[in-house]
Amino acid sequence: MKSCTVTLLPRSEAADFPEETILMDALAEMGVMVPSPCGGRGLCGKCLVRASGNLSQPSDTEDRIITGHEGHRLACQASLNGNVQVVYDESLRREARCYPPLDPSKRAGLAVDIGTTSVQVSLKISKDESIPLGDFLNPQRRYGHDVISRIAAARNKKTADDMTRRIRNAIKTSTLRALEAIGLRTDRIDRIVISGNTTMLYFFFGLDVSPLGTHPYRAECLDLSGFRPADVGMEDFACAEIESMPILSAFVGGDAVSGFSLYYSDGLKKNTFYIDLGTNGEIVVVNSRGEIRAASCAMGPALEGMNISCGMSAGDGVITHARLEGGTMVYDMMGEGDPAGLSGTALIDIVSLLLESGGITYRGTIAVPGYVLPAPSEIVTSGKGKSVRLWGRLFLTQGDLRNLQLAKGASFAASQLLLEVSECGAEKIERVIIAGALGRNLDMENFRRLGFIPEFPNAEYIITGNASLEAAALACRKDNFLKRAREIRDRMTEVPLAGSDDFRRGFIDALEFAPHA
Numbered sequence: 001m002k003s004c005t006v007t008l009l010p011r012s013e014a015a016d017f018p019e020e021t022i023l024m025d026a027l028a029e030m031g032v033m034v035p036s037p038c039g040g041r042g043l044c045g046k047c048l049v050r051a052s053g054n055l056s057q058p059s060d061t062e063d064r065i066i067t068g069h070e071g072h073r074l075a076c077q078a079s080l081n082g083n084v085q086v087v088y089d090e091s092l093r094r095e096a097r098c099y100p101p102l103d104p105s106k107r108a109g110l111a112v113d114i115g116t117t118s119v120q121v122s123l124k125i126s127k128d129e130s131i132p133l134g135d136f137l138n139p140q141r142r143y144g145h146d147v148i149s150r151i152a153a154a155r156n157k158k159t160a161d162d163m164t165r166r167i168r169n170a171i172k173t174s175t176l177r178a179l180e181a182i183g184l185r186t187d188r189i190d191r192i193v194i195s196g197n198t199t200m201l202y203f204f205f206g207l208d209v210s211p212l213g214t215h216p217y218r219a220e221c222l223d224l225s226g227f228r229p230a231d232v233g234m235e236d237f238a239c240a241e242i243e244s245m246p247i248l249s250a251f252v253g254g255d256a257v258s259g260f261s262l263y264y265s266d267g268l269k270k271n272t273f274y275i276d277l278g279t280n281g282e283i284v285v286v287n288s289r290g291e292i293r294a295a296s297c298a299m300g301p302a303l304e305g306m307n308i309s310c311g312m313s314a315g316d317g318v319i320t321h322a323r324l325e326g327g328t329m330v331y332d333m334m335g336e337g338d339p340a341g342l343s344g345t346a347l348i349d350i351v352s353l354l355l356e357s358g359g360i361t362y363r364g365t366i367a368v369p370g371y372v373l374p375a376p377s378e379i380v381t382s383g384k385g386k387s388v389r390l391w392g393r394l395f396l397t398q399g400d401l402r403n404l405q406l407a408k409g410a411s412f413a414a415s416q417l418l419l420e421v422s423e424c425g426a427e428k429i430e431r432v433i434i435a436g437a438l439g440r441n442l443d444m445e446n447f448r449r450l451g452f453i454p455e456f457p458n459a460e461y462i463i464t465g466n467a468s469l470e471a472a473a474l475a476c477r478k479d480n481f482l483k484r485a486r487e488i489r490d491r492m493t494e495v496p497l498a499g500s501d502d503f504r505r506g507f508i509d510a511l512e513f514a515p516h517a
Helices: 023-029 060-066 137-142 145-153 157-182 200-205 254-264 344-357 398-421 443-448 468-476 479-489 503-511
Strands: 002-010 013-018 048-055 071-076 078-088 110-115 120-125 129-137 190-198 242-246 272-276 280-286 292-298 318-325 328-333 378-382 385-389 396-397 431-437 461-465 490-492
Touching: 002 023, 013 023, 013 468, 023 078, 023 137, 023 145, 023 157, 048 145, 060 071, 060 468, 071 137, 071 157, 110 157, 110 468, 120 157, 120 318, 129 157, 129 490, 137 145, 145 157, 145 200, 157 200, 190 200, 190 254, 190 468, 200 242, 254 272, 254 280, 254 292, 254 468, 254 479, 272 398, 292 398, 318 344, 318 396, 328 344, 344 398, 344 443, 398 503, 468 479
Parallel strands: 002 078, 110 190, 190 242, 272 431, 292 490, 431 461
Antiparallel strands: 002 013, 048 071, 048 078, 110 120, 120 129, 272 280, 280 292, 318 328, 378 385, 385 396
């Protein structure tokens, strides 16, 4: 396969990439994090860049967006056929204008949360102060949207090495550009703490992921420490020690352990239910005897907007919530202009409203054409079947509903099984902690109506954000937190779901909305 050169103008920075590399991925490896809230599916138009040279021909999807933007391409759709030039301006580096001033003599830690769908990086200045540095799509997504697909792809050693290289380069280059914008030298970084699910951590540290995807699904290395920055492609941070948050098992990774440790350390040591919602759902239950059990279930990226036909992550044009006002379905949106996509929180709101109005049945099917829905939504048919037209070019398809049901079914079944194994009835739970990027903006009434988790009649609900990143940041500046997280990990027992007949039956039963709405 031939090599193609991408040149950033006017700075004349250049790098070589294999033919057919997606332009967005090439730019990411060069430290240019182009926004792509639609997950690289060419729907939102936010990754429009000035590009010329030997690129692939625009698809019909791309052509509709770039019409009227001469000399521009969608970075998520265009691939390299030869040498390419991209005009690099401040619009591609928006984050540079968002950082607060910082004393360049300060020492800091770098916290990284590697999610299956997205990656977040923050700078930890002190015990109480963090600065977000970056939030970008995981560049491994070309090999699959879930960990099982990536583990399967990694059977090819060259592919596995490429996934490791991609995630390391994306983190390193984006961080270097951010630190340059802040004015902080890399030798001021004294600790780097990485969090994430087990597969993502293994990829970053260059370990063999194949045992994670084959029976008996073992993670041989649970504490990733003793690495030098140069060992993991972070040679620019030579003064830093680097380690990961502790891992429990192949399926319960550093993200679950670290996020839970934040709250367990705060004294929530009995009758607690913790769930981190994402591409994987990590669940931890502490019963009345203080026993800690954990499980992880594959939910897919529906709640992050990634396998929804009009789905988007946070960004201008994304609808974040929907509600009824005088019989009309209205929405809240980030930014201005026409809506471009749906977030996971909006998807939950819309499906809940349509269930209530009868536009969606308890089995998760769209009602018959002609059924009257809250304006302006309506049921339409096409060669692909029935869908609900929402606003403008936004639709909710039957496939979207199925993906949501798969996520909801997995979440509920795993939660119920974990409670049963823990001998902890839902009525005994006193605290429910919902973590993940989705959690911070969740409408709890709609979430509970869809039945993602059991009803906890006596519980206080605590809604938080990315607990995994927060924990990694705390570990950068609080010396005993990492040790404490390891001690908590050692007290946890995994409840395996793979091959469990009880989980399989519970999952099938939980796919319908009505029994748990």
